[in-house]
Amino acid sequence: MLIRILICVVVISATADVESNIAPVPLELKLMCAAKFDSDILGLYVENVTGSDHVIHIQCSVDGNKGDTLSFRTLQEHFHQFRGISIFLQIRCSNRGEISLPWPMKAQGLVGLVVYNCGMTQKYADFGSLELLTMPDFLRVLEIRNSAWLSDDTDFYKMINPEGLASLTSDYDCGQDSTIEYMVTSNVSYLFTTPSDGRTLAPDLPSDTRVQDNTYGSNQTFNISNQTMYTSSENKSSEDEFLNLLRSLQSLKLQCHFNKLKLLDESIPHVLPIHHFALMVLGATYPELKVMNYSFSGIRQLPEELQDFRKYFPKLELLDLSWNYLTEVEIGTRPRGVDGRFLTLDVRHNLISNLSVENISSWAMADGVLVDIRDNPIYCGCGMQPLLQKIQSGILFVGKLDKYSYIQEMRCAEPLGVRGLRLSEVTLACGKDNEVSSPSLDTDKTVNIIIVSTVAAVVVVVAALLVVVIVNLRLGSERFKRCLMDFSKSPLETDAEAGKDCQKTKEVF
Structure with missing residues (x-):
């Protein structure tokens, strides 16, 4: 087309x-x-x-x-x-x-x-x-x-x-x-x-995703940015022009x-227009389509036509939306496709950071669909505590949720204290201020406190010693000066005791 x-x-x-x-x-x-x-x-x-x-x-x-x-x-x-x-x-x-x-x-x-x-x-x-x-x-x-x-x-x-x-x-x-x-x-x-x-030659594209x-x-190798990949609705003139074209095509009934x-x-x-999928299904049928690939397409939100994919693509088996900018995934609950077709929705390498029991349960309700969210930057903050507790209890991934058991092997991207840990390994200690900690993080804090305390004590001792030395130096200097004055007054007189005292003072000074 x-x-x-x-x-x-x-x-x-x-x-x-x-x-x-x-x-x-x-x-x-x-x-x-x-x-x-x-x-x-x-x-x-x-x-x-x-x-x-x-x-x-x-x-x-x-x-x-x-x-x-x-x-x-x-x-x-x-x-x-x-x-x-x-x-x-x-x-x-x-x-x-x-x-x-x-x-x-x-x-x-x-x-x-x-x-x-x-x-x-x-x-x-x-x-x-x-x-x-x-x-x-x-x-x-x-x-x-x-x-x-x-x-x-x-x-x-x-x-x-x-x-x-x-x-x-x-x-x-x-x-x-x-x-x-x-x-x-x-x-x-x-x-x-x-x-x-x-002829207009291809420009250097801004950087975001390497292709x-x-x-x-x-x-x-060049890079693709958000702006070059996806036409935003903020561009009002382009948006209106595209909608007018859409309405014109509707009237033709092609x-x-x-x-x-x-x-x-x-x-x-x-460039992928926002209304691309609306235009794609307009007056068109895809009764045998099995694979759709829209990876690296700058998609920020799952279009309605893809949420309700069974309506337009009854035999779809793979929908690849990896390497986009999705932050959440919403799918319809239509029954399994024609002939019991099973669909994998690939949303790996997107921007999905929040995950909850409700999310996973809603995906499981869509019969014949598996959402693959691996390799997303999961934020393991206190908002995920209910999910993490369910995962570690071992009672979450049963029945329809069994196909999402892979989630427990996913790793946290943030915060720093739990980065790289599997979701099944993370234990959060969330206080009234929703501070996040883990066993490894608590150990680090204890070690840091001991180190800081030790350093502080050493600094205090060194400072005290410096004060004592400075005072002694100043006192010794005064005594030595007095000895020199005494010697200058009677250089020919020999006072053995005074000489000994001055010699000691000189050695100390």
């Missing part, structure tokens, strides 16, 4: 008609692409691959430094000559190599398309094309990773203005929904350009039926 799920998929391929000896790759692409028969390639992505599926596997390398360009239109025209042959196309770009790839990328016999590290252009070039209405769907596998759509923003706004929306069809909006089984658009960004300033970026063959889709991965998006 183009607007609906922001799915940008690239379908470039070359096929071979063995009987007519037509080359699988167009002559102008011979230096970039190579082809071979490979009936196993499709089975790496989807099920139900029969031995009768004759697949030509085409691999293309697009090097920006060599001035390589690859046009989907060229491949589309070439593939039109073939019948009864399936094509699986893989395109790998380097050094900011680019390909033109109009949505929805239909081509005769093209069953698989994989794109890595490419700049993609002309996304909306086929909008309004009547040829698309007569061409059947073929595509079963779509995978685009570490790439960017380069587009003049005027193309997009022409499509979503009132006149453009009036001509929008389900065939264009939904893409090849009747055949698609495996759909991945991971780490794909949208870079708008203008005719005046030319490998191979866009345009950079092979460098229908998308992804009857064969089993895997959907839109992880690491550059």
Whole structure:
């Protein structure tokens, strides 16, 4: 789906008609692409691959430094000559190599398309094309990773203005929904350009979550921040614009039926609109979807459509929301999915710090669901004391709660005194001021008190000794001065006793 799920998929391929000896790759692409028969390639992505599926596997390398360009239109025209042959196309770009790839990328016999590290252009070039209405769907596998759509923003706004929306069809909006089984658009960004300033290159993104970026063959690590990942409702103009688009699409009553889709991965998006999931389920069905991946997506709150996932995705088995910014998890209590399907909700590496008996009990009430909250920064403060007591009593994880027994092996992230301890090991001593302590923390406090007391005593003794020494020094100095004066008055007189006293005083001084 183009607007609906922001799915940008690239379908470039070359096929071979063995009987007519037509080359699988167009002559102008011979230096970039190579082809071979490979009936196993499709089975790496989807099920139900029969031995009768004759697949030509085409691999293309697009090097920006060599001035390589690859046009989907060229491949589309070439593939039109073939019948009864399936094509699986893989395109790998380097050094900011680019390909033109109009949505929805239909081509005769093209069953698989994989794109890595490419700049993609002309996304909306086929909008309004009547040829698309007569061409059947073929595509079963779509995978685009570490790439960017380069587009003049005027193309997009022409499509979503009132006149453009009036001509929008389900065939264009939904893409090849009747055949698609495996759909991945991971780490794909949208870079708008203008005719005046030319292409806009990918900017350096702010840091927050480390992700490998191979866009345009950079092979460098960049980071994704909250702002670049998630459109906040605080941006009122963008929010209103998106809601208006949502209402316009509702009025069109477009229908998308992804009857064969089993895997959907839109992880690491550059921007994920707040209403993405509302738009995703609008007029669309996903009766066979088993896996959804929205990790590294900047999600701060579980959307209603995902809380009530059984309503929209009855056979979902894995919902990956790891590495986001969730602070709590709320899920509906709908019954187990179709055919007793069991769902794992992966919310590891989020910002969930508070945990209670009520939380775990509410998750357990959702039949056929397991919430995985490991690797979250759990704060083991006094607010968690009831849960910790239940854990250590050994009576919590029984019955429906048994599947959450892994929680007792999770470790505290804060406070410092209990950091790293398992929840089953932590004993809190919460006073009236809700101070947190543990056996290890109490021992540390005792040792610290002894050390401080000892140091204080030593300081007092040393200070007293210094006072005594200073006083004695001052007294001795006065006596020595008097002796010198006596000697100066009668230097020739010999007073043995006085000399001895002065000598003692001098030695002391």
